[in-house]
Amino acid sequence: MSAQAAEIGADSIVRFHHLVLRPDDDDPDAIIVGRPDLGEFVELPSVCGEVIRLLGEGRRVRDVEATIAAEHDVELDTAGFVESLVDLAFVSDVDGRPLSTPDSEVPGGHFGRLTERHVRWVFAKPTKLLWLAVVGAALLTVFTHADLFPRHQDFFWSDYVGLSVLVNTAFFSVFATIHEMMHLAAARSLGAPARIGFSTRLHYLVVQTDVTAIWGVPRRQRYRVYLAGMVCDVFLIATMLLLVAYLPMSDMTVAILRAFTLTALLSLPLQAQIYMRTDLYFVLRDLLHCKDLFGDGLGYVRYLLVRATNPIRRHRGSPAVDPTSDLATRERRAVRIYAVALGLGSAIALTVFAFYGAPIIISVLAHSLAAIWGGFHGASVLTAIDAALLVLVEGGIQVLFLAMFVRGHRHWFRVGRLK
Numbered sequence: 001m002s003a004q005a006a007e008i009g010a011d012s013i014v015r016f017h018h019l020v021l022r023p024d025d026d027d028p029d030a031i032i033v034g035r036p037d038l039g040e041f042v043e044l045p046s047v048c049g050e051v052i053r054l055l056g057e058g059r060r061v062r063d064v065e066a067t068i069a070a071e072h073d074v075e076l077d078t079a080g081f082v083e084s085l086v087d088l089a090f091v092s093d094v095d096g097r098p099l100s101t102p103d104s105e106v107p108g109g110h111f112g113r114l115t116e117r118h119v120r121w122v123f124a125k126p127t128k129l130l131w132l133a134v135v136g137a138a139l140l141t142v143f144t145h146a147d148l149f150p151r152h153q154d155f156f157w158s159d160y161v162g163l164s165v166l167v168n169t170a171f172f173s174v175f176a177t178i179h180e181m182m183h184l185a186a187a188r189s190l191g192a193p194a195r196i197g198f199s200t201r202l203h204y205l206v207v208q209t210d211v212t213a214i215w216g217v218p219r220r221q222r223y224r225v226y227l228a229g230m231v232c233d234v235f236l237i238a239t240m241l242l243l244v245a246y247l248p249m250s251d252m253t254v255a256i257l258r259a260f261t262l263t264a265l266l267s268l269p270l271q272a273q274i275y276m277r278t279d280l281y282f283v284l285r286d287l288l289h290c291k292d293l294f295g296d297g298l299g300y301v302r303y304l305l306v307r308a309t310n311p312i313r314r315h316r317g318s319p320a321v322d323p324t325s326d327l328a329t330r331e332r333r334a335v336r337i338y339a340v341a342l343g344l345g346s347a348i349a350l351t352v353f354a355f356y357g358a359p360i361i362i363s364v365l366a367h368s369l370a371a372i373w374g375g376f377h378g379a380s381v382l383t384a385i386d387a388a389l390l391v392l393v394e395g396g397i398q399v400l401f402l403a404m405f406v407r408g409h410r411h412w413f414r415v416g417r418l419k
Contacts, residue, residue, distance in 0.1 A: 007094070008061060008079040008080075008082045008083050008086070008094060009061065009079065010060070010061050010062040010065075010079065011060050011061070011062060012060065012061045012079070012082070012094055012095050013055075013058055013059070013060055013061075013094075013095055013096075014055050014061070014082055014085075014091050014093070014094050014095075015056070015058075015091070015092050015093050016052065016055070016056055016085075016090055016091055016092055017035055017037070017089070017090060017091070017092045018035070018036070018037070019033060019034065019035055019052065019090055020032070020033070020034050020035075020036055020041075020216035021033050021049050021052065021053075022216065022217070022218065023046075024043060025218060025219045025289070026289055027043075028046075029045065029046055030043050030044065030045060030046060031043070031044055031045075031046050031048065031049040032044075032215060032216070033048070033049065033052065033090070034213075034215055034216050035088070035089065035090055036191075036192055036193055036213035036216050037109070037193060037213075038089060039210065039212030039213050040088055040089065040090075041212075041215040041216065042088065043291075047068065047072050047074055047076070048081065050068065050071075050072070051064055051068060051076065051078060051081060052085075054067060054068075055078075055082070061078045061079050061082065062078075064078050065077075065078040065079075082094075086099065109184075109188075109193025109194050109195055109213075110184065110194065110195050110196055111184065111188075112193070114184075114185070114188050115188065116188060116189055116190070116191055118188075119185040119186075119188055119189045120189055122182075122185055122186075122189070123186065123189055123224060123228075131231065131234075131235050134235060134238050134239060134242070135234055135235065135238045137238070137242060138237070138238030138239075138241045138242055139238075141241060141242060141245045141246075142241060145245060148241060148244060148245055150258060150261050150262035150265050151262070152262070154255070154258040154259050154261070154262045155168065155259055155262055155263070156259075157252075157255035157256050157258070157259040160382070160386040160389075161386060161390060162368070162385075162386035162387055162388070162389035162390035162391075162393070163386055163389060164259065165389070165390055165393050165394070166389045166390075166392070166393050167256070167259075168259055168260070168263050169393050169397075171259075171260050171263060172263050172264075172267070175233075175236065175260075175263070175264055175267070176207045176267070177196075177207065178232060178236070179207075179229040179230075179232060179233055179267075180196045180207050180208065180209045180229065181196070182228040182229045182231070182232040183209040183211060183225055183226075183228050183229050184196060184209050184211075185228065186224050186225040186228035187209070187211045187213065187214055187225050189224070190214060190217045190221055190224070190225070191216075191217075192211065192213035192214045192216060192217065192225075193213050194209050194210060194211045194213065195209065195210045196208070196209050196210075197210065198400070198404050199404060199408065200401060200404050200405045200408060201276040201277065201278075202276060202346060202349055202350060202353075203349070203350065203353045203357065203358075203401075204270075204276075204401075205397055205400055205401040205404060209229075211225050219286050219289075222282075222286060223283060223286065226279050226280075226282045226283050226286075227279065227283065229279055230268065230271055230279055230280075233264060233267060233268060234268075236264060237261055237264045237265055240257050240260060240261045240264070241261060243257060244257050244258060244261070273345065273349070274338075274341060274345070275341050275342045275343075275344075275345030275346050275349070276345075276346075277294050281293070281294065284338075288331070288334040288338075289330065289331065289334075290331050290334055290335060290338075291331075293334070293335060293338055294342070296323065296324060296327065296331075296335040297335050297338045297339040297342045298339075298342060299323035299324075300322070300323055300324050300335055300336060300339040301339050301342060301343045303320050303321070303322055303323055304339070304343075306320040307320045324336060361394060361398065364390065364394060365390075365391060365394060365395060367387070368387035368388070368390045368391045368394075369387070369391065370387075371383050371384055371386075371387035372384050372387050372388050372391070375387075
């Protein structure tokens with residue numbers, strides 16, 4: 001039985017999938033209701049939570065409607081409300097007839113066997129004290145041994161650039177995976193599923209963790225999930241600094257560890273680019289009590305662009321409508337200020353990439369291909385192999401970026417769009 005075929009009558013009895021119901025963080029008269037495995041959450045009047053609770057006890061629609069009317073003095077179309085919940089895929093069956101949900105709509109989470117009890121210790125007080133001790137020791141060590149602070153020269157630990165890039169990129173891949181696993185573990189410690197996958201942000205290829213399900217927990221607990229990756233990054237950087245400072249190692253091992261430390265350190269400022277959906281963006285979103293800071297900010301930027309270009313457009317459409325007009329005053333002000341950072345930050349980042357980043361990538365690939373060609377015509381074979389490694393790494397990243405970009409923007413490439 002499909003969701004569309006569900007018929008809700010006065011005598012109907014409905015059952016729900018596992019739902020999370022919690023008070024809204026900002027509105028005492030509202031609740032958050034959601035299905036964590038789908039990552040689908042909605043804000044509803046608090047009386048709707050009582051309706052869901054009563055229906056979940058197996059009561060008939062007419063009985064629940066009567067109870068709500070008597071206890072809350074509210075005339076609620078319970079059947080219509082249940083139909084809305086069916087559309088959200090919150091209802092599992094009606095009158096004993098299951099509602100089918102396409103498998104593609106239920107992404108689930110990665111590492112499903114990883115439960116709260118497995119990762120609770122990671123966020124316990126002893127682990128926090130260990131983090132403070134390690135990070136404090138690293139800071140003190142760098143303060144007293146300034147030569148340990150990473151330098152840009154540390155990146156190229158070998159005379160072969162391609163080899164350095166390959167090994168550093170492999171390390172960064174492992175480092176990024178650990179970062180995302182910490183987000184997943186933090187979400188799982190709160191009982192929320194999460195998924196790890198590739199995506200794109202502007203011209204960046206990124207690994208990211210979908211933790212939409214944490215809308216089912218209060219705001220103050222969500223910060224653990226947002227910051228878990230960066231906290232882990234700082235711990236790993238501090239650990240590598242201490243190893244270099246105090247553990248006897250060969251010069252090559254020290255050079256590689258210093259390169260890894262620099263690579264890890266350079267990842268931290270990227271999280272401060274709040275004009276993209278980075279870790280610190282999500283922290284800012286919740287600090288400002290906004291539900292969709294990025295989406296609303298992007299909508300406001302588009303509104304400003306349409307309004308600014310409307311006088312010079314040949315075919316003027318209907319007047320642009322401010323998408324923030326329906327937001328609460330405080331949230332509207334926050335979105336408009338953020339929109340400035342989003343617009344300027346994105347424009348600057350893309351401009352810098354267009355004039356510097358892209359030409360450098362193209363130049364590196366061109367020189368590498370020339371070196372490979374030379375290797376087949378009497379030039380140094382080792383140099384050709386090194387260049388091939390560079391092409392493999394940088395070219396592979398760019399190909400993967402293009403694949404993920406097209407996948408995430410399929411609507412841009414449809415033939416119908418050209419008509």
